[in-house]
Amino acid sequence: MIRTVQTNDIVENIKEMCIEANYFLSDDMCETMRLAKEQEKSPLGKQILGQLQENLSIAAEDMIPICQDTGMAVVFLEIGQDVHLEGGALEDAVNEGVRRGYAEGFLRKSVVNDPLIRENTKDNTPAVIHTRIVPGDKVKITIAPKGFGSENMSRVFMLKPAEGIEGVKNAVLTAVKDAGPNACPPMVVGVGIGGTFEKCAVMAKEALTRETGKHSEIPYVREMEEELLARINGLGIGPGGLGGTTTALAVHINTYPTHIAGLPVAVNICCHVNRHVVRVI
Numbered sequence: 001m002i003r004t005v006q007t008n009d010i011v012e013n014i015k016e017m018c019i020e021a022n023y024f025l026s027d028d029m030c031e032t033m034r035l036a037k038e039q040e041k042s043p044l045g046k047q048i049l050g051q052l053q054e055n056l057s058i059a060a061e062d063m064i065p066i067c068q069d070t071g072m073a074v075v076f077l078e079i080g081q082d083v084h085l086e087g088g089a090l091e092d093a094v095n096e097g098v099r100r101g102y103a104e105g106f107l108r109k110s111v112v113n114d115p116l117i118r119e120n121t122k123d124n125t126p127a128v129i130h131t132r133i134v135p136g137d138k139v140k141i142t143i144a145p146k147g148f149g150s151e152n153m154s155r156v157f158m159l160k161p162a163e164g165i166e167g168v169k170n171a172v173l174t175a176v177k178d179a180g181p182n183a184c185p186p187m188v189v190g191v192g193i194g195g196t197f198e199k200c201a202v203m204a205k206e207a208l209t210r211e212t213g214k215h216s217e218i219p220y221v222r223e224m225e226e227e228l229l230a231r232i233n234g235l236g237i238g239p240g241g242l243g244g245t246t247t248a249l250a251v252h253i254n255t256y257p258t259h260i261a262g263l264p265v266a267v268n269i270c271c272h273v274n275r276h277v278v279r280v281i
Helices: 006-021 025-040 043-062 091-102 161-183 198-208 219-233
Strands: 002-007 072-080 083-086 128-134 139-146 155-159 188-196 248-258 263-270 277-280
Touching: 002 006, 002 139, 006 083, 006 139, 006 277, 025 043, 025 091, 025 248, 072 083, 072 091, 091 128, 091 263, 128 198, 155 198, 161 219, 161 263, 188 198, 188 219, 198 248, 198 263, 219 277
Parallel strands: 002 083, 072 128, 188 248
Antiparallel strands: 072 139, 139 277, 155 263, 188 263
16 A cells, blocks of 8 residues: 655655754763763763763753764655655655755854865755665655764775684774774774675664664674773763763664675764754654
8 A cells, every 4th residue: 555755754854853852962872872871980081971961961951962063964764665655755854854954053064165265055955865665655764964073084994704702802902992082982882794885884874873772683793882881981082072982872784795806894983962863654
């Protein structure tokens, strides 16, 4: 049975989600931050985590952005194959929602229309859109505004298959060490393993939108997430990069089949706010 979805509904939802993601920390991240403060061993680290939580509370109460960098809008769409979109082009609807959200939410416009000419588009469009067709008659929208302090610290490694799981772990640790304080720790680390050059990067980005601390269902991947989180927190970078036992709040890994000659690994790092909002239409 075909179900019709109006693109105006997508515009309105994306507008609201852009504002929500930038004003309020998601419930999973709030709980993870609370636990991090309880478990932090360094007095200075505990103090910084407390200050970060205070800032988040002020943002929510006063309806102001939780960070001055309100990010480039990254949008994941899962569109049911039984959905008929009516009312205009899907990509236009997504960008109109971003445009309205950043205008009505008084969010900083950070997008330039050409990577070298660099003239600001003045409405934070276009968004980066990832679309997947799935079974069903719903549209699932995930908004993840991505600030570039952490984005700039992300890496892609094209490993040799012989480097195996230890090579993957070393790649993740290398990316985090190189990022240091620049990614506004405590960070969330998204990892994509497999596929191709671009596939692993998209997987790493999408991994950041997973509910914080919810592990992979693949046993060896879950073990790797837990091990990497412990090893990252043993680096001593700490909250704000000023030392401590909480360098990362979570490590999320996505995997995909790959070619016999390759082992692509992407590490997409996000700062402590790790903004993400999900809705289903």
